Structures are given as C-alpha cells and as structure tokens.
Amino acid sequence: MIVEQNVSLAPHNSFGIVAKARELVRVRSEADIVQLLADPQLAARPKFILGGGSNIVLTGDVRPLVLKVEIPGRRVVEDGPRATVVEIGAGENWHEAVRWTLDQGFAGLENMALIPGTVGASPVQNVGAYGVELQDRFESLDAIDLQTGRIFTLDAAQCAFGYRDSVFKHPPPDAGSALGMGLAGRALILRVRLRLPKPWKPVLGYADLERRIAETGIRNPAARQVFDWICAIRGSKLPDPRVIGNAGSFFKNPTVTPEQCTDIIAREPGIVHYPMPDGRVKLAAAWLIDACGWKGKSVGNAGVYEKQALVLVNRGGATGGEVVTLARAIQTSVYERFGIRLEPEPVVV
Template sequence: MTIQENVSLRPFNTFGFEAKARYFVEVQTPDELRNLLLDPRWKEVPKQILGGGSNVLLTQDVEALVIRIGIRGLEIIREDNEYLWLKAGAGESWHNLVLHCVQNGYAGLENLSLIPGTVGAAPMQNIGAYGVEIKDVFEELEAVEMHTADLRCFDTAACSFGYRDSVFKRALKGKYIIVSVTFRLRKQPVFHVSYGDIQKTLADMNVQVPSIEAISEAVIRIRQSKLPDPAVIGNAGSFFKNPEIPQAQYEALRERFPELPGYATAPDTIKVPAGWLIEKAGWKGYREGAVGVHARQALVLVHHGGGTGQQIRDLAEKIQRSIEEKFGIRLSPEVNFL
C-alpha cells in the first residue's frame, strides 16, 4: 500500500476532468483500509472515498487523502432451493458483477446491466433501472467506520433505502466506507420486462421466451442507444434525479402540458422524467464551450474536452433555474460534487 502525493484524478473520473489529490492510495483489502484509518500519521488528515468515479463531479483539487477502493472478490456464502447469496468486494466493477451473474444463471441483477461504477457505490445510491433497484436484491453490506475503523454490518432496514438514496447519503454521509455487499439472487428468475423499451427491444431481437441473458442484452442495447460512452465523451450518466411531485401539482401541470409523462410511486405522488422536462425547456443538444447537454439524452451532461468541473456545475445550475421557472420543479443532482 503506497501513498502518493499530488496525483492526477483525471483517469479516475468518467467526466475526464483534471484535478489533483493531495494524497492518493488504493486499498486492496478491508484490513488494509482499517490499518490506514488507524495509522496515527493519517488520523487527522481529511479523507475522500473514490470508487469508479462514474458518479462524481470534480470541481477543484481535492485537499485530502483520496482512498480508492480496490477490494475485489466474488463468493457464494450460502444457498437454498430458491436463492443464493453472493458476496462481492466493493471494488468490483458493477457491470462485471452483473455479467458474472447472468453467465452463471443467478437472477435479479440483469435489468441493471451496463450501469457504470463499482459495487460499493451501488447501495449508497440505491441504483436502479428498468423497474429494478438494489434494494430488491439486497441482503446486507459490510462497512468500516472511518473514525474507529470498526467493521459493521448493515441490513436492508439499517440502509434506509429511498429513491437513489440511502442512509449513507444522509445521516451517515462520510462516516462509513463500504467494503462488501451481499446480494440475494434467485435460482429461478422472475422477469421484469414491462418498464421502458425492454419488451420492444426483445421483440426486435426476435426473443420469444425471455431469459436473463436476453434481458441483459436488451438493457445493454437500450443504454448504448441512449447514453454516451465515457471513453468517447466525458459524462457521469444521468445527472439529475427524476423528481417526485404531489399528484395535484402533476395534474395542474398536465393542464398546461398534456403530454407530460408521469408514474405513480406512492399514494398521491407522481414521478416525472427529468429528461423530458430538460428537453421541453430547450436544453437538449445545448453546448456551451467545452460542456453541454447530450444530443440524444437530455438527462446527461457532457464534457467535450478541455473544460472544468465548475463549468458543468454552472450549466447544471442554469438548467435547474430554467426548469424551476417553467415547471415549478426543482431538480436534484444524482452526481456528487467534490
């Protein structure tokens, strides 16, 4: 475990922004992480955790010890006739985990194919797509308390999952570092194909009988058709959350915008697609120097090269003001700002 100084974080964020970490280290095991946190030389130094860098906006140099989580490993820890429980290291690639499950017939994660980032970041965000969220397949996670280096187990209730949310983004923000996540996966799949374009894409693929392999491939095709590859153009995927608004507000907006989509998520609560709002306000395909809004998906802010994280932040704030003025809705970012 080597601690480096003044390290460029450009390779470690999918926007591709240049920023430097005052100190930088990658940990490979939970014990390495715990020893680092207990080391008196680093005890009082501010710390920042980094996974895949796919959900972070670097707006400045990071005057802290940046700890990149490189903890790997996949292990079936128990199984019964219906389920198996798969434990994954927090540093594993999320998409590689999904592919591993699909290839081995472990059902439950196939709708979450091609989401960037690492396993450890997934429960923090309660990532979700096409009708499935982490909380639907989650069993427990292990996390290290940053101050004491104690290892603690969190079950579903303790994580307090919400829409793209968990206790680790609220009361326990910055207090724990996730080192492993255990998923409860089905041996006999229950398919989720009613959300988005999955059924249409399966039909285009000439799939008569669904399978987790086919659903994963369909989701990959849909995401590739809508979302830019960070290797080609810098981005962090969906930049804003889909807002949830009172049904009365939704119905009032429908009088002005009859085509406004919405999905009931709770009694008297409607989720509205943020991408639709942004596109309707005229931002789709907008470019401002080195940054802009993707031409095919208005929910994605992009970095064309040579720009800064602050420029993306400024653009995001302009979009927020515009949506609030036009629709009376305040968009919240999914991306974490540093």
C-alpha cells in the same frame, strides 16, 4: 497500503475532469484501512472515499486524503431453493459483477446492466434502472468505521434506502452521534451481499423493453436476453464515458402529487410520467429538460448530450465549474417553466 502523492484524478472520474489528489491511498483490503488508522498523521486527515468516480463532479484539486477503493472478490455465499446470495468486493466493477452473476447462472441483476461505477458505490446511491433498484436485491454489506476501525454489518433497513439515497449520503448529526444516524464520510464499504430470487421472473414494465418484445416476438425472455436488451438500449442512448466524459443521469426524476401532475398535464399534455406505488407520480427529468430546449446546448465545454437530455457531457476540456454552471442553468429553466426543482445525482467536490 500504498500511498501516492499528487495523483491525477482525470482517469478516476467518468467526467474526465482534470484534477489532482494531494495524497491517495489505494485500499485493496480492510487491512489497508486498519494500517491507515494506525498512522496518527493519516488517521487525523479529512478523507474522501472514491470508487469508480462515476457519480462526482470535481471542481478543483482534492485536498482531503483520497481513499481509492479497489477491494476485489466474488463468491457465492448461499445457493438455496428460494434465493442465491452472492458477495462481491467493493472495488469490483458493477457491470462486470452483473455479467458474472449471469455467467454463474444466477438471474436478478440484468436490468441494472451497464450502470457505471463500482459495487461498493451501489448501496450509497441505491442504483437502479428499468424497474429494479439495488434495494430489491440487497441482502447486507460490511463496512469499516473510519474513526474507530470497527467493522460492522448493515441490512437493508439499516441502510435506509430511498430513491438514489441511503444512510451513506447523510452525515452524522454531530460528532458524538451514534453509528447509523448518518454515515457519509465516516464509513467505507468493504463488500456487498446481494440476494437473487428463485424462481426468477423478468421485469419488463418499461416502454423500451416492451418495444424489444414487440420487435423480436420474444415474450418470455431469459435473463441473458434481458441483459442484452438493456445493454443495447443503454448503448443507443448514453455515451460511453471512455469516449465522451459523463456521469450518466445527472438529475433525479422528480416526484409530484397526483394533483400537481394533473395540473402540469393540463398545460403540457405530452409530459412523460409514471405512477408510483405510494400514489405519487414520477416525472421524466429528461423530458422536462428537453422541453426547455437544452438538448445539445453547451456552457463552455460542458454540454447536454444530443441523444439524451438527462446526461451532461464533457465536450473536451470541461471544468467542474462549467458542469455546475450548466446544471444550475438547467435547474433554473425547469423551475421557471414547470415549478419543479431538479435535484442532481452526482456529488460536487
């Protein structure tokens, strides 16, 4: 177990916001957590779990003990006629893990290429893109209880996946609640197992992918082709965090009833919307923000990306406070015009 003092978190959050961790522990195995919990002083400290830092907005120095998850590992657990199950360490980079599965000849994650962050963070957010969510490929995960040191396994039902949601985003109702009621701040994910289906079928139901098919004439793309398309599409729309600080999509796409959607369409015929399997309708948050005139605008050094209104960026030296102020101004504009409340994806720390 490595404990570091006064660690700069600027390299560890994709917004590139300047902040420090008073103390940071690099977690490279479950043994590190066991050792930490055996130390009375460290065990008693409030803790903040940090993966790739791609889904947080830091508004100041972090006082809780930061647990920087760096657990490695990639292996095939099962390769059967109906599916391949792979197990990946929580500290592995998500995009590189997607690339690795394809290199091994296993398809199914290609639509989620270039999603920033680590594998351990992917169940927390139930990451997804272009018609595929983590829950569609999820088998199980192992985590460790930060109170007791007990290692436990959860399946998809126990993770309570929702749209950019899971049991890991909700705190226990009270200090004495049973494990599983809510695990935010209580459990650290160690490794994730993903089930990649056989036979594989491409998921191509998005307009960007349909345009690629029309441009190339490739109507039955291989998984690697879909991966390349997704990388090109995302690269053309989204800024590279290594160049321009950002946290990817900042707001969730809101859902409304068919009646609400009909009412909005009557006022705004061009609104981008998608019917959902449960009968509700998903609205494109980027369209709502753009319609309110925010694309390219700034508050201090925080701005809305010129190519994609759903992405807030650090134009250089932005503080977490500026990002939060910009986000709240956008929420107010969208609510005043459309009566819809946008919900941020990143966690404000």
